[in-house]
Amino acid sequence: MPVLSTDGISFDVHVPVIIVGAGACGLTAALAARDVGADVLILERDAQPSGSTAMSQGNIAAAGTGSQRQHGIEDSGEIFANDIVALARGETDAPLARLFADASGPTVDWLVERHQIPLALDPDWGAMLGHSRPRIHTVPTKTGRELITCLEDATARAGANLLTDAHVVDVYADATGQVRGVAYVRPDGARETVGCDALVLATCGFG
Numbered sequence: 001m002p003v004l005s006t007d008g009i010s011f012d013v014h015v016p017v018i019i020v021g022a023g024a025c026g027l028t029a030a031l032a033a034r035d036v037g038a039d040v041l042i043l044e045r046d047a048q049p050s051g052s053t054a055m056s057q058g059n060i061a062a063a064g065t066g067s068q069r070q071h072g073i074e075d076s077g078e079i080f081a082n083d084i085v086a087l088a089r090g091e092t093d094a095p096l097a098r099l100f101a102d103a104s105g106p107t108v109d110w111l112v113e114r115h116q117i118p119l120a121l122d123p124d125w126g127a128m129l130g131h132s133r134p135r136i137h138t139v140p141t142k143t144g145r146e147l148i149t150c151l152e153d154a155t156a157r158a159g160a161n162l163l164t165d166a167h168v169v170d171v172y173a174d175a176t177g178q179v180r181g182v183a184y185v186r187p188d189g190a191r192e193t194v195g196c197d198a199l200v201l202a203t204c205g206f207g
Contacts, residue, residue: 001170013195015195016038017038018040018043019199020043021044023051024051024144025202026202028107042161043182044164048164054144057143058138058146059138060119062135063075063104064077065109067112073133075133078098080133080135081094081101084101119147121135165187166186170182170183180196181194182196
């Protein structure tokens with residue numbers, strides 16, 4: 001995706017936060033932005049939110065959650081991070097793994113308590129995936145499609161705006177390198193631009 005200069009650009013509209021991609025990452029980012037009062041526009045290439053999450057079982061590994069404690073399971077970010085490093089045979093960024101692991105439990109609890117995402121520990125998962133503690137959380141149907149639907153509903157309740165069939169093709173930045181907006185293309189070929197104060201790219205997929 002090219003980064004173009006804002007010279008001569010007049011954006012059609014402006015929003016404080018643009019999120020590109022309406023998978024689990026993008027929808028969760030939208031909830032976080034709305035929690036601090038930012039207006040959000042999510043741009044999704046496909047006709048409905050999906051991403052690789054929708055094709056998965058919707059499992060989320062998290063340590064130190066309320067659901068774990070209800071099952072009498074003691075876990076922590078430190079233990080989770082050590083499992084990640086061991087699973088990767090040491091070929092991972094240990095500080096980054098610890099950062100992720102420490103945030104995992106509070107993030108799942110936030111999704112459950114603040115946004116009513118029905119995530120709960122599935123105690124049958126764990127060791128078979130290399131985890132030293134049961135820490136796989138999932139929605140009732142154990143499908144990624146349900147997880148995406150729950151997240152989409154939560155973003156709607158939170159007041160985030162979602163635009164589908166909007167394929168982002170360009171990013172615009174000013175002379176200092178600050179991103180100022182994007183351009184997207186509609187299925188009929190129409191091209192539109194949106195200015196922003198902050199851009200979140202959430203398009204990489206799990207793979």
